[in-house]
Amino acid sequence: xxxxxxxxxxxxxxxxxxxxxxxxxxKIDDVHSHLNFKILHLNTGYQYGRFNDFEGxxxxxxxxxxxxxVEITAKTESIDTRAPKRDEHLRSPDFFNAKQFPTLSxxxxxVEAAGKDTYKVTGNLTLHGVTKPLTFTFHKTGEGKDPWxxxxxxxxxxxxxxxxxxxxxYMPDGLGKDVTLMLSFEGVKQ
Amino acid sequence: xxxxxxIPLAIALGAGLLPLLPLLHPGLRRRLAPHAGxxxxxxxxxxxxxxxxxxxxxxxxxxxxxxxLPLLLPLFALPALAGRRLWLRRSAxxxxxxxxxxxxxxxxxxxxxxxxxxxxxxxLLLAALAQNDSASESTAAWLWPLLIAMIAGTSGxxxxxxxxxxxxxxxxxxxxxxxxxxxxxxxxxxxxxAALADSSAYILAALWLNAGLYASPAPWQAWxxxxxxxxxxxxxxxxxxxxxxxLALALSLTALLATGxxxxxAWLLQPQDVYWG
Numbered sequence: 001x002x003x004x005x006x007x008x009x010x011x012x013x014x015x016x017x018x019x020x021x022x023x024x025x026x027k028i029d030d031v032h033s034h035l036n037f038k039i040l041h042l043n044t045g046y047q048y049g050r051f052n053d054f055e056g057x058x059x060x061x062x063x064x065x066x067x068x069x070v071e072i073t074a075k076t077e078s079i080d081t082r083a084p085k086r087d088e089h090l091r092s093p094d095f096f097n098a099k100q101f102p103t104l105s106x107x108x109x110x111v112e113a114a115g116k117d118t119y120k121v122t123g124n125l126t127l128h129g130v131t132k133p134l135t136f137t138f139h140k141t142g143e144g145k146d147p148w149x150x151x152x153x154x155x156x157x158x159x160x161x162x163x164x165x166x167x168x169x170y171m172p173d174g175l176g177k178d179v180t181l182m183l184s185f186e187g188v189k190q
Numbered sequence: 191x192x193x194x195x196x197i198p199l200a201i202a203l204g205a206g207l208l209p210l211l212p213l214l215h216p217g218l219r220r221r222l223a224p225h226a227g228x229x230x231x232x233x234x235x236x237x238x239x240x241x242x243x244x245x246x247x248x249x250x251x252x253x254x255x256x257x258x259l260p261l262l263l264p265l266f267a268l269p270a271l272a273g274r275r276l277w278l279r280r281s282a283x284x285x286x287x288x289x290x291x292x293x294x295x296x297x298x299x300x301x302x303x304x305x306x307x308x309x310x311x312x313x314l315l316l317a318a319l320a321q322n323d324s325a326s327e328s329t330a331a332w333l334w335p336l337l338i339a340m341i342a343g344t345s346g347x348x349x350x351x352x353x354x355x356x357x358x359x360x361x362x363x364x365x366x367x368x369x370x371x372x373x374x375x376x377x378x379x380x381x382x383x384a385a386l387a388d389s390s391a392y393i394l395a396a397l398w399l400n401a402g403l404y405a406s407p408a409p410w411q412a413w414x415x416x417x418x419x420x421x422x423x424x425x426x427x428x429x430x431x432x433x434x435x436x437l438a439l440a441l442s443l444t445a446l447l448a449t450g451x452x453x454x455x456a457w458l459l460q461p462q463d464v465y466w467g
Binding site for chain 1 (some may be wrong): 194
């Protein structure tokens with residue numbers, strides 16, 4: 001009885017492993033990647049900012065996109081809106097509460113093909129201690145060898161979230177609810 | 191931006207004045223005055239807080255530990271049930287204060303960054319602030335809202351300098367709510383109720399804890415706030431030792447010094463660096 005269970009488990013592992021190895025892992029090159037955002041201020045103009053410190057890996061299997069995966073983590077302390085006092089305000093309990101929530105992260109749960117070099121990515125965004133499902137479209141912008149002997153792939157994605165959903169609900173009159181995040185990255189094949 | 195900042199303060203004050211309306215009827219004053227103050231504080235604070243932070247109760251329990259304050263506030267009316275047994279009231283406040291500090295600091299403790307002495311420290315502060323104000327002369331009763339208004343107002347200014355407008359909002363709401371409390375004392379409340387005093391003290395202490403742990407206050411601000419807390423702790427002996435005239439003079443001087451110190455510090459820190467949104 002136990003022999004049958006062991007053989008079954010071994011077979012399942014052997015069958016699963018080729019699919020896992022088929023996805024190529026691309027580590028995000030933070031020097032050539034950008035995680036920006038914008039939000040409407042006083043119903044007047046968009047304010048832009050970025051996270052200077054983030055990392056992640058993108059696993060890509062173009063033959064079977066379901067094996068692809070995205071994991072990105074950004075440090076909330078690294079927020080940068082070109083105004084140090086505003087950055088300090090954004091890090092405070094009024095918004096990101098960076099001392100309690102030092103990171104924001106996204107982990108995909110499903111990737112589907114949605115056209116040429118386009119993928120529909122579904123996953124969970126964890127921000128301000130709250131995890132919510134999120135779906136966005138990812139566009140592959142290119143790939144090729146780099147001058148340093150590596151192989152890299154690039155992509156970008158734009159999506160919006162409602163900051164209230166994540167408990168970042170201070171100043172409902174002064175700042176818009178919707179925050180648009182824009183990710184553009186180059187990943188180096190591992 | 192200024193209007194959107196002022197709206198929660200106006201709502202807090204408006205809501206805080208509502209429980210005082212029945213006191214306009216002389217027949218209801220004696221019966222309702224002891225409870226009107228606490229109701230004014232709660233109604234005003236929650237109304238202003240909800241306008242400032244819509245849906246603050248989601249999720250429950252709060253993920254952001256600075257949001258334990260409105261959830262725990264009603265608990266701080268319970269130690270007053272100890273009545274004249276000050277030791278029991280102080281013990282209950284110590285436990286509640288330490289417990290609320292623990293909840294606030296839990297995320298930092300998980301990161302290995304929490305100054306654990308703040309847990310009993312918060313409890314000790316709240317216990318020390320509890321006194322039998324009704325046993326002192328009536329000067330002690332009106333001394334409380336005056337001191338709280340001064341300390342809360344100064345705290346709000348310091349919180350803005352520490353880049354947390356949310357804490358400043360709450361501190362200024364507390365300062366404004368001393369107006370209906372003073373009116374309550376005028377209209378018929380002879381003494382400050384213990385529940386009211388303990389609740390106000392908790393709001394102040396929790397704001398200092400939240401700002402100190404999660405915002406960016408400068409160390410000198412913490413020392414200034416500690417100095418401001420001293421007359422609050424010593425208010426009963428102040429009321430016993432000083433005549434009303436001398437007490438009024440002492441308070442006015444203290445308020446002037448505190449305000450002057452804050453304005454001077456703000457000037458030295460280059461006010462154009464203060465971010466107003």
